[in-house]
Amino acid sequence: MSDLKQPQFNPGKGIGTPVGVAILGRGTVGAEVMRFMQEYSFDLENRIGGPLELRGVAVSNVEKHASEVPAELLTTDARALIARDDVDIVVEVIGGIDYPRELILEALKAGKSVVTANKALVAAHSDELAAAADAAGVDLYFEAAVAAAIPVLGPLRRSLAGDRIESVMGIVNGTTNFILDAMDSTGASYDDMLAEATRLGYAEADPTADVGGHDAASKAAILATLAFHTRVTANDVYCEGITHVTAKDIAAAKEAGYTIKLLAICERFTSDDGTEKISARVHPTLIPRDHPLASVSKSFNAIFVEAEAAGRLMFYGNGAGGAPTASAVLGDLVGAARNKVHGGRAPGDSTYANLPIAAFGEVHTRYHVDMEVADRIGVLAEIADLFASCGVSLRTVRQEDNGDTARLIIVTHSAAESDLAAVIIKLKNMAAVKSVNSVIRLESE
Amino acid sequence: MSDLKQPQFNPGKGIGTPVGVAILGRGTVGAEVMRFMQEYSFDLENRIGGPLELRGVAVSNVEKHASEVPAELLTTDARALIARDDVDIVVEVIGGIDYPRELILEALKAGKSVVTANKALVAAHSDELAAAADAAGVDLYFEAAVAAAIPVLGPLRRSLAGDRIESVMGIVNGTTNFILDAMDSTGASYDDMLAEATRLGYAEADPTADVGGHDAASKAAILATLAFHTRVTANDVYCEGITHVTAKDIAAAKEAGYTIKLLAICERFTSDDGTEKISARVHPTLIPRDHPLASVSKSFNAIFVEAEAAGRLMFYGNGAGGAPTASAVLGDLVGAARNKVHGGRAPGDSTYANLPIAAFGEVHTRYHVDMEVADRIGVLAEIADLFASCGVSLRTVRQEDNGDTARLIIVTHSAAESDLAAVIIKLKNMAAVKSVNSVIRLESE
Structure with a gap:
């Protein structure tokens, strides 16, 4: 036998060993994660090889959650919760960048695996986070950061790990797809359909991150990083939102057999100077009405992956919402917990290819x-x-x-x-x- | 820190440790696997943390492959190849059941991880194979067995590991989809379109396994096992092929706004006696022409997964062919090799739920x-x-x-x-x- 690690798995041993979980934040996603952890506890324990035990939930206002979460689990001191000896995995669903970044770095440094749904943070600081996870030899998972429950980061990391990805293209923001789809089907203006999206809960009170394309740009950065094994941050992504798309544009597109979608497009290509480069961009895009992405309606997401050997693959589903996002978080949580029980580590961000990122002009x-x-x-x-x-x-x-x-x-x-x-x-x-x-x-x- | 394994990963250590691979069989898929192993060797080494080294290729006739494979790699003695100390992972792409079953069991018992594309074998003997892999603590991967390059087993095993799957339904056989699609678009008979599929290479010389639904039934068994954490074999799957579908059926369906597809349907349901049961079945099925599966044309595959938290997900792509199947095999190979280098083990078949399989009448x-x-x-x-x-x-x-x-x-x-x-x-x-x-x-x- 060659000089390789012997198997770490021991069927009998792990069963029963509890895995301690801390949840940071209890908004829509955090509440759903807690609900499913409880509802599926039998299944999760069996799939992991040991029970998931919730050690605490860090919130900014304990009173607000007191009626729904047992008092002994609630805390405002996220740092103390992370530091507890019996916390093995930290789930971050606070949102924002600076504060969760500090908490996640602290958790990783303390040897806790981290699951986060925070696309903005990962897209801005994945290098620092990945380095901290590598240094500690723990897992850093963020499937929920892109397209919620649609498994796409996992497939890029694992299923397609033996292939060469040419492009990743898709609809990764539900709010803008809802607005554009509504404009297309009603002929109404951007402002009216944004108001409609806000009324129905598809757009947040401050919709800037969505309609400005920044949310999609963060996702494009994450997808490009995994697809091309090259660090790509949100700043590397050309980003144009949908605020300037008019009813007239939509009507003209329709007339010509097109529809307008906000697409995130990540490509590998040979630039005019002959070198292989990559690019990632987000902008309103005309696509033929018989293109498979054209029929992605409402707030659904769909992602095409084109790989050399696999050909074109499509992944489709709910790209947002509490339960779908919680599904992705729980999948990651089970993965991290399995590794805590049985040993091993998820493939991290591999950025060995380090391909040059093309200037947008190229x-x-x-x-x-x-x-x-x-x-x-x-x-x-x-x-x-x-x-x-x-x-x-x-x-x-x-x-x-x-x-x-x-x-x-x-x-x-x-x-x-x-x-x-x-x-x-x-x-x-x-x-x-x-x-x-x-x-x-x-x-x- | 609780009593859990400490991280096994050691960034510097694995790099450079070669992982020895034996390939059993060199048909279309085997040849493509070899080609991509060579073409992507730099990428694979970096993604794994050590180079993949091909130790040998077992074939039944050495002469037949002598012009394309170096003589020192070819052997007719599969058992001796598997037993070599420097073989860590065995890739089985022979096909058939009895012979590959023996070889795979031998490999697993010898502590080698196994990657196979053999749906018939896995659907018939997954219990025995999984037990052997568990006993040896090695990996047994078979993503290529269902829908080739479309990542669906990986997502079921991992991404959706924290969710509760209600149903898996899809088009998982390209040959029958090609025939039904051609009947639908031309109005021609089953016999004529089978002949066309054979002429174009979409159907094998003996098409029984495809047109009889048995290939799809094997895939349904594999999907149901993973989706419901319950052992389901091909014998548990109700199976009806497409040989009796007539041009008149297709025309009548079209007239009524339907199309006919051969679907594999795996469901969890509450039976009339109040117990939770599962079922898996394959049969020609009428679906409305605006159903997303209706637009899956030619030999493409598409699989819907409905999960409680995630909602409905769709996976679409090439479900057959040398390169797409090789893509799935290579993804598995990278996974197994990563575990050989870094430690850890892929989640195996978990069958703890052990749900009763409904009689078809229920x-x-x-x-x-x-x-x-x-x-x-x-x-x-x-x-x-x-x-x-x-x-x-x-x-x-x-x-x-x-x-x-x-x-x-x-x-x-x-x-x-x-x-x-x-x-x-x-x-x-x-x-x-x-x-x-x-x-x-x-x-x-």
Whole structure:
């Protein structure tokens, strides 16, 4: 036998050894995690090989939770709870960045495994968190941070660990998908559908993180890190939200056989200088109405993974909500607990590939440009020349007479973002162009 | 700190420790596994923490592979290869049952982890294989056995380990989906489309395992075992293939807004006697044309998992083929190799729940019955009485005049299979019923 570790598993030994859990935060997700820990305790114990025992719940206001959580479990002192000898795993569902970051680092340093649903934190500080987990040899899991209950980080880490991932693309924010879907089906304005989403609980009181694309950008960073074995943070992700998408854009898209979705797109590609690079971006995107992502309605999420050997895979489900997020947290909790009982450790973030992250200008996309131009002979030729002079070739051109002006809708072939951006600047300065109504990127199969 | 194992992971230590691999069989999948092991060797080494080293490939005929595999790797003595001290993981891609079963048991007993793509073997003997893996404390992985590259066993084992799965339902056989899809889109007969599938390589020379539903039944057994933490073998699965599906059935389905798919359906339910039971079955099934599974075309696979907390999840992708199957095998290989290098063990089959498997008669389904009846007053009432006398209530009744006879299409509400079966026997003995043209089960959202 070669010089490898002998098996650590011992069927009889673990059963009965309790695994102590501390939960930091008791919002919607924290409450659901507690509920399922109780409801499924028999199943969880059997799947783990020992019972999960809740040692405490750290909250900012004990009174607020006193009617639902036994007094002896509630504490405002998260640090003391984490430090307890009988706490093996810390579940962080507080949200925010700085405070949970400190708590998680403290937990990891103390040899506790950590499960978190905090996408913003992981996307901003995964290097520091992963290093702390590696140094202590404990688990750091965050499946719930991307697409809630849809298993996608696990499959990237494990099932696809023997494949080469080319791209990960999907709808990873339920709030913006609800708004865009509602705009598409009703023809209503962005403001009205945001109000509707808020009324129905799909949007938070302050929707900035969602509608600005930042939430999706955090998820894109996490997906790109795992897919490409390269550290990608939220700052590396080009991010454009949906606040500027108008009812007119949606109507024009519909007319042309498209729908608009906020997509997170992570790609591996060979840049113009011949090196392999990766990119991650979030922006409103036109997709054909028969594209599988086009039928993802309401607040559902769907993620496509394209891998060299596996081909294209799709994962679909509830991307938000208390119970689906709790499902992902509990899956991670069982994994971390199994490792505490039986030994072993989950594969951490592997960032050996360390691929260069492309500047956004290098990324190749396609544009859909909707503009008003002077309705006179020669304008189309001028505009076509302008695109050509920037190295951008046209795929389709559609012209509609509009009285004094003509409406011109151009779809380009794939070109570098920097070239496409240069085209738009020049178009806006062109006398024959009355207005550029919208510029939206486009993906097709 | 409570009495739990201390972390086994040691970042510096594993790197460089080679992991020896033996491959048993070199058909399409074996060849692809070898190709990707070579092509991705840098990535695999980094993801594992040590290089994968191929020790040998066992084949039945060395000459046949001599031009593509170095002579020193080829052997006809699988047992000697497995027994080598420098073999840590055995990959079985031979197919069949008895011979690979012996080899895998030998490997597990010798402390080697095993990765197999062999659904028939796992579905028939998973208890024996799991016991051998548990006794030796090694890994037994078989993600490729169900839906090839689509990660579904991993998510059931891990991501959903903290949830309660209610049902798993899907299209898990590409050959039959290709045939049914082609029948649906062309209107052609089963025989013609089977011939087409054979010509295009979607069906094997002997298609019995696919068209008879046995391949799907093996997959259903594996899915049910993992989903319900209960040992389910292929013999426990009700299995009906597609050989009796006619062009007329397909046309009638289309007319009524349905399509016919061969579905594997695994469910947890409360039986009429009040106990919680599970069932697994494979049969042609009518589903509405707007059901997400209806749009799964050609040889693609798609699996729905419904879990209490997570809600409904869908997994979609290539369910067959050399490269997609190799992707799943390699993912498992990386997992087993990581455990060899870093310690730990994958969660095995946990069968603690040991739920009773329902007799097929207890399962509740809905029937779509297409028949010719005498066109006279009172027949419909007689037939409705007959259904009612068996405890089956009707959902829709459609009658079409057909000259001397009438065509009657009845869709029932959900009822016990035994009651539905009794209805059909009685219908066939009824004077007013000229013929029962088809009886197909039906699922809707």
